[in-house]
Amino acid sequence: MSAGLIVTGLGLAAVGFAGRYIVRQMPQVTRTVNEAIKNLPKFDADSVANSKYYKGGFDAKMNRREAALILGISPSANKTKVKDAFKKVMAVNHPDRGGSPYLASKINEAKDFMEKHSN
Incomplete structure (x- = not known):
């Protein structure tokens, strides 16, 4: 003990x-x-403005530039590239997989716009 x-x-x-x-x-x-x-390293407004990411929200009306930015393709992409890019982006952002319904609607809107206005 x-x-x-x-x-x-x-x-x-x-x-x-x-x-x-x-x-x-x-x-x-x-x-x-x-x-x-x-x-x-310091991060100021200038370094953010010069980054490779798009700064700002969505435009009031969908246009070719914004649709291409959402889908991650060039504004002159063909329908096949639009479809492939849509599948990739939607797979990551689908509401059933935890994505935002609002973002999913913008992705759908971008796809529809690009399909309607592409060659």
């Missing part, structure tokens, strides 16, 4: 020393983390 008390005491002492070491190292860790945060 006394051996168990000695082992318990030594274990508590080890935990105490480890805790003391961690507490003493905290200022250095905090300083390192703060320096790392300062060195992160």
Whole structure:
């Protein structure tokens, strides 16, 4: 029984020393983390405007440019490319798979527009 008390005491002492070491190292860790945060790249409005992604919402009326952006094709794409792109985009954004019904309606609208106005 006394051996168990000695082992318990030594274990508590080890935990105490480890805790003391961690507490003493905290200022250095905090300083390192703060320096790392300062060195992160800055994202401002200019870098977002120059990104490869389309900035803004949907137009009031569907047009060829917007339909092509939604489907991820060129505005002069043929009906086969429109159909293939529609399948890929809708597979990811379908409401039955957790997608938005609004986005699905815009994808359908884009497909219909491009099929109607393509060669």
